[in-house]
Amino acid sequence: MLTYEECLEMSELSADEIAAIAEHEHMDPMIAVALGHYLITHDGEQRIQRFIIDDIERAKRCGDREKQALLNSALQHFIATHPTHQTQQAS
Template identity: 60%
Template structure:
């Protein structure tokens, strides 16, 4: 049986990125890994970025500023580690 950690390692996402997808889509972490991996491998980086930004907006509306700040760090890391979207837009 494959473990959560093995799936996460194969997904090209961090645990925090997976958690943001799971939060936004209201799914389990394992489903979020599969969904996130699919988006990464099918030009969906912009969608993941939008998901994280939506989560930030929701946290701020709920006045959960600590969570919003953590999600900003997740977004910053995602953009830094997945530059493919930005390179494709420039081309």
């Protein structure tokens, strides 16, 4: 059986990016790893980016600056490591 860490390494995403997917989709992180990997391998980068941006906007509305900063960092990392698609910017 594979561990979460092993699956995370194979997903081509960071732990923060997976956490953003899990939060956005209200799912267990292990399921989010599978979804994230699927999206990365099936041209779903823009969807992942939208998840992260949505989470940033929610954190902003809730006044959670720490979460907003963490998600902004995750977004910047995602953009840097998956530059093949047009990027949207968080408001």
